[in-house]
Amino acid sequence: MNSETSESITSMNGPSGSTSLNGVGSDGTVRRVAQKAHEAVDKLEQTLGSGSEKVMGWQQEYGEMARDQVRANPLAVVAGAFAVGWLLAKITR
Numbered sequence: 011m012n013s014e015t016s017e018s019i020t021s022m023n024g025p026s027g028s029t030s031l032n033g034v035g036s037d038g039t040v041r042r043v044a045q046k047a048h049e050a051v052d053k054l055e056q057t058l059g060s061g062s063e064k065v066m067g068w069q070q071e072y073g074e075m076a077r078d079q080v081r082a083n084p085l086a087v088v089a090g091a092f093a094v095g096w097l098l099a100k101i102t103r
Contacts, residue, residue, distance in 0.1 A: 080087050
């Protein structure tokens with residue numbers, strides 16, 4: 011093989027040295043796969059972002075309800091906490 015033939019094969023294959031049937035190298039495939047992966051990550055990020063906002067909203071709502079309950083009935087809350095602790099201690103023995 012001479013240098014001219016080698017150069018024409020290299021230019022036909024592209025910089026990565028591989029070809030597909032349509033003459034496009036694996037570069038195009040890698041870019042498409044990377045783009046799809048990037049889109050999937052973006053979609054997952056949006057889903058998790060909206061889910062975490064919902065959880066934070068619930069935390070604030072139920073946290074405020076718990077504070078109101080403690081302020082309204084402090085002795086009942088302490089007695090309930092004691093009962094739950096006692097029950098857990100009996101179960102774990």
